[in-house]
Amino acid sequence: MKSTDDKQADGADAICAQxxxxxxxxxxxxxxxxxxxxxxxxxVPRSTLHDGLTGRRLPSLETTLAVAAVCGGDSVEWKRRWVAARASMEEPTRTPAEEPNVPHRRRWALVIAGILVLVAVGVTAAVFVRSSAACSPVREYRIDAAGAVLSGTGATIGAVVAGDTFDVTSLAHDRYPHRYLGTVRRTRVHGYVDEAKLTFVRETCS
Incomplete structure (x- = not known):
């Protein structure tokens, strides 16, 4: 028969794997x-991405949201999934039926503690959702090489040079398979730039 620690470890592994x-x-x-x-x-370092995507350990919230953003996932949904996974890993796996000798008063204390954990998780999730709703994520990229900025019709409407900053609000390739839509901070030109010229710097809120 497995010990409580073994059961908790198995549960955590299953959550990471999912x-x-x-x-x-x-x-x-x-x-x-x-x-x-x-x-x-x-x-995010390749080793950290590999550990998170293979289930070796639960990735951080930052890593989860970064991968979701690059792959077109919804940030609110992935925050909800990560919070739920972390909360599930922290929940006790032992039940009163497995502890026949635990006093009645202690059992009630465990039940109340579990309710408090669920309330705390609910509040945390609500805060994440409100924060996300109030924040319009902007991904900041550094331009590594000169190139053109294109309009939605393919016309050249501006240019970028190495060192420019390019603010991207969506990673969806709606018109061009290898270009991102954003704004060149230096010139305020809004259009499409070749993703091969971009290096991710950080994510901020607009």
Whole structure:
């Protein structure tokens, strides 16, 4: 018969594996970008991405959201999934039926503690959702090489040079398969730039 610690470890492994499987499916739907490409676009080390997507350990919230953003996932939904997974890993696996000698008063204390944990998780999730609703995420990229800025019709409407900052609000390739839509901070020109010229810097709120 497994000990409580063994059962908790098994539960944590299963939760990590499920979140990793969901992230891999999102990555597959996005065209299966390599770990090198993911690392360049997210700013997260390849080893950290590998551990998170293979289920070796629960990835951090920052890593989860970075992968989701690159692969076209919804930030609110992935915050909800991560919070739920973390909360499930912290829940006790022992039940009163497995502890026949626990006093009645102690059992009630365990029940109340579990309710408080669920309330705390609910409040945390609500805060995450409100924060996300109040924040319009903007991904900041550094321009590594000069190039053109295109309009939605393919016309050249501006240019970028190495060192420019490019603010991207969506990673969806709605018109061009290898270009992102954003704004060149230096010139305020809004258009499409070749993603090969971009290096991810950080994510901020507008």
């Amino acid at each position: 979140l990793a499987a969901d992230l891999r499916e999102l990555r597959r739907a996005a065209g299966s970008p390599s770990y090198v490409e993911l690392a360049r676009k997210t700013g």
